[in-house]
Amino acid sequence: MSLELEITLNGKKVAAEVEERTLLVHFIRDVAGLKGTNIGCDTTSCGACTVLLDGRSVKSCTLLAAQAEGRQVTTIEGLSPEAGDGSDPAASERMHPVQRAFHENHGLQCGYCTPGMVLAIASLIDEAEPGTLDEEAIRLGLEGNLCRCTGYHNIVAAALAAARQTGAARR
Numbered sequence: 001m002s003l004e005l006e007i008t009l010n011g012k013k014v015a016a017e018v019e020e021r022t023l024l025v026h027f028i029r030d031v032a033g034l035k036g037t038n039i040g041c042d043t044t045s046c047g048a049c050t051v052l053l054d055g056r057s058v059k060s061c062t063l064l065a066a067q068a069e070g071r072q073v074t075t076i077e078g079l080s081p082e083a084g085d086g087s088d089p090a091a092s093e094r095m096h097p098v099q100r101a102f103h104e105n106h107g108l109q110c111g112y113c114t115p116g117m118v119l120a121i122a123s124l125i126d127e128a129e130p131g132t133l134d135e136e137a138i139r140l141g142l143e144g145n146l147c148r149c150t151g152y153h154n155i156v157a158a159a160l161a162a163a164r165q166t167g168a169a170r171r
Contacts, residue, residue, distance in 0.1 A: 007068045009034070010078025018065055024058075025049045027065035028075055036076035036115045040146075047145030050116035051075050057123035059144070076115035079122065098122045098162040107158030109149030120145045121159045125168045133163040134170040 006015040009032050016031045028037045028051065037060060040048030044059040051060045052074040080096040098121045101107065108114040124141040125133065133141075138159045139152070147155060163169035 003066060005065055005069050007065070007070070008072045010074055010081065020064070020066060022065045024051070024060040024063040024065045024068050024073070027068070028060060028073070031065075034075050034077050038112055038115060040112070044144065045146065046113070047116040047120060047142075048113055050119045050145060052079075052119055052123055055123070055126060057120045074119070076118060079119065096122060097165045098125065098158070101158040101162035101165070102155075105154050105158040105161055107154045109147070113145060113147045113149075117142070117145050117147065117155055121162060124159070125163050125166050128163070128168040130167050131169065131171055133160070133168045135160060137170075138163070 001020050002017050003020050004015065004017050005027070006013055007027065009028065014032050016027070018027060018031060025037055025039055028034050029039070037051055038048035039061060040046035042061050044062050047059065049059055049061040050057050053063070053068060054072050080094060080099055095103065098118050102114065102118060107117070120142060121138070124138065135156055138156050142155070142159070160169060
């Protein structure tokens with residue numbers, strides 16, 4: 001059985017007819033053609049599929065696309081659309097603070113988990129009370145996002161740098 005959906009994806013309305021069992025991650029990748037949201041485990045364990053749904057991080061591999069009907073979904077491609085495709089040297093000035101912090105603190109290895117990590121950290125910072133995030137809170141907040149390449153040191157350093165820049169870090 002299929003249904004007609006309309007989701008606001010990175011600020012643009014995307015309408016499509018999909019099977020009612022279509023997962024949000026497949027809607028994003030296969031219907032909308034955005035490949036930054038990765039499929040890792042299909043069980044919410046790894047966080048590679050993390051996106052923002054109405055500004056809050058969710059695992060898109062266990063959320064039906066129908067649950068996002070009429071809602072705002074932000075993927076890594078839409079976090080800072082004014083940053084462009086990376087060919088402009090001044091683009092780093094237009095990156096989201098978390099993206100810039102990942103770049104400056106070498107917060108990635110292979111990059112597979114990076115989109116989910118960036119979105120999870122952006123949500124964590126947005127939801128935090130000013131001056132409350134420290135290393136322990138960030139590590140706890142990233143529990144559902146796994147990286148198989150690093151020891152998380154640079155990821156946490158990037159998150160702390162972004163939290164300091166936005167005022168969410170503990171002083």
